[in-house]
Amino acid sequence: MKKLIQHTGTKNQYVFSVLxxxxxxxxxLFTRSYLDYTVIGYLLLVLVSILAIFLDIYAVLLAAVLSALIMDFLFIKPYYTLHVETAKDTLLLLLFFIIALINAVLTYKIRKANQLAHAKEAKLHTMKLYNTLLDSLSHELRTPIATIMGAVGTLQEKSTHLSEENHVKLLSEMEKASLRLNHQVENLLNMSRLESGYIKxxxxxxxxxxxxxxxxxxxxxxxxxxxxxxxxxxxxxxxxLDYGLTEQIIYxxxxxxSQYTPKGALIEIxxxxxxxVNFELEEDEVMTCKIVIADDGxxxxxxxxxxxxxxxxRLQQSKTGGTGLGLSIxxxxxxxxxxxxxxxxxxxxxxxxxxxxxxxxMQTNSISNE
Incomplete structure (x- = not known):
């Protein structure tokens, strides 16, 4: 109900308030013979407070004013008129109106303050996540970059005479560092695509x-x-399937x-x-392709x-490094x-x-017909 009202337009909020x-x-009205009008006034105040939790301030103020008028018109004698006979009833009605307005404004402000606090908390949480990412990237990106720069510097030094074996080794280290760097950049780009909803x-x-x-x-x-x-x-x-997405999943x-299991561990695909196989899905959907990747780490x-x-x-006891993006991707x-x-x-x-x-x-024996 709360989400429904929050997505309702301003005009509809006024209608909801009046209704x-x-x-x-x-x-x-059917209970005014049994309930004192002061009790009905308290109940109308409760209604205004509930509306203040969900509606914008002007719709709530409309409810407060309307409640005061209805209180006078229907529940304070003489009925069906805005005339008030006694000073006591006049004071009661005035207090009802003031309390309803104050209650509406305060409830609305409390709701807004809570929303701001939640937004601030969410922002701080997001900043903490991105700081975590930047800290991880400072390690994940710096290491392969340093490897590449060091290898390039060594190869460029004319005074250094490298054997063929060391030359090949340096090139191999550069290739591995480049692949590692490319993997991290791919993860960042993929996460960006996911967050933007661009994945089709x-x-x-x-x-x-x-x-x-x-x-x-x-x-x-x-x-x-x-x-x-x-x-x-x-x-x-x-x-x-989407070949590129499925390849990235398995990769x-x-x-x-390979990174979080010890040397010699078994990886099964x-x-x-x-x-x-339906994996106890809520919808009646058949899952035809099943991929299992297991290890004994x-x-x-x-x-x-x-x-x-x-x-x-990232796992609490995991080794340093890693961006925490791989599994979310x-x-x-x-x-x-x-x-x-x-x-x-x-x-x-x-x-x-x-x-x-x-x-x-598609069974492979029908490929020729595709």
Whole structure:
């Protein structure tokens, strides 16, 4: 109700104000033989206070004035006239009017003060998040930049005689630093696209098996000390997905697994076609494409699982570095394709990310007809 009234135009707020006072007054009209008019006055004051919580100030003032007039017209004798016979009733009516106005203004100001306080708190929270991001970026960007600059400086020094092996090593370090830098910039650009609502999936037939091996090839340096296991059925059909978004989803999950698991850890990637999997969704929707990325690392603390997809969130016990954008981008890119993403920790240790898409399917034996 609150959101509905807040999105109502000014004119409609006046109408709502008049209708509220009118309806309540008509209801009280049937009880004026049993209730003293002072009690009805208190109840009308309560109504004005409730309206002040939701409406703009002028609509509330209208309710206060209207309540005072109705109080006089319907509930103070003589009925159906604005004439007041006794000084006591005149004073009562005047006090009712003043209290209603003061009550309306004070309630409205309290509401505005609360809104300003919440807005200020939200702004401070946002600033804290962005400061966290900048602090992270100062590390995440400075390290590869320093690597590249140092390698370039060494290569440019004419007095330094490098062996072929060291020359190749420096070029390799520059390449890895460039890829790391590019990954961070891509994450920032992707988050910007998500926040602006610019993400519009371009659905086309995707060979998810080929996509997975492309990601693994791009991350071969990060995965050099990990064990990789890929489980994909030979008969896997083509899925209609956004290739670029899906590739970034798998890339971020595998990259995170490589960064936050110890050397020698196992990273498993499994792709399934199972049109009967529904993951207990509220809507009756069939998820045809299922992607599971699991590891045998430390997993996630149970109390933090619901927070890991939040923007800028990093685990309390995680190592330094990282921007906290990778998993929030995963969630955004999955939902942009009407999919779902789930995270759970294995009892024996490790994390399991499950992604499901309601993708259209084409069996590979019909490719020639496309």
């Amino acid at each position: 509220s006072v009118g309806i309540v007054s008509v209801l009280f 999936p371009k659905m086309d037939w995707c060979d998810v098996k080929e996509l997975v091996y492309n990601v693994l090839d791009n991350l071969k340096e990060e995965l050099i000390h990990h064990r990789i296991k890929v489980k994909i059925a030979d008969y896997l059909p083509l899925f209609k 971020n999950l595998v990259f995170n697994a 499994e792709i399934e076609y199972n049109p009967e 430390d997993g996630f603390p149970e109390e933090e699982i619901n927070k890991v997809f939040d923007k800028f969130y 995963v969630k955004g890119f999955v939902e942009a394709q009407k999919g779902k993403v789930f995270l759970e920790s294995k009892e024996e240790g490790g994390a399991v990310f499950t992604i499901a898409f309601p993708a259209t399917v």
